[in-house]
Amino acid sequence: MLVDxxxxxxxxxRVLFNVxxxxxxxxxxxxxxxxDMCDCEICRLNxxxxxxxxxPPHYVTSKRGNxxxxxxxxxxxxxTQVLVETTRALLNVKEHPLHDIKN
Ligand SMILES: [Zn+2]
Known part of the structure; x- marks a missing residue:
């Protein structure tokens, strides 16, 4: 994970971080x-x-220790908001996998 x-x-x-x-x-x-969909790195990142x-982005600043x-x-x-949008995005990728597009 990024935060790690x-x-x-x-x-x-102090660091800047997009939660x-x-x-x-x-x-x-x-x-x-x-x-029940492909779980490869391409699908995850898409x-x-x-x-x-x-x-919306949500930035925080904090000391590394905190x-x-x-x-x-x-x-x-x-x-809840994140779960709704990630589920929507995953279903979109499931319907339209982009494996064949080379970029
Ligand atoms: Zn995939």
């Missing part, structure tokens, strides 16, 4: 297995892109 990378290093250093991206990545990983283009706690708290506020 950002919590490494100087714990007092929405972390939430969408997690939600896609958790939901894709329930939808679903993330679709969902993140629909949802980031995980702050992100966890913020996630509770957006859980």
């Amino acid at each position: 990378e950002l919590t490494k290093g100087d714990q007092d250093e 929405m991206e972390e939430m969408v990545r997690r939600s896609v990983d958790e939901t894709i297995g329930t939808l 679903a993330c892109a679709i969902a993140l283009n629909t949802l 980031l995980l706690a702050q992100v966890s708290g913020e996630m509770l506020n957006y859980k």
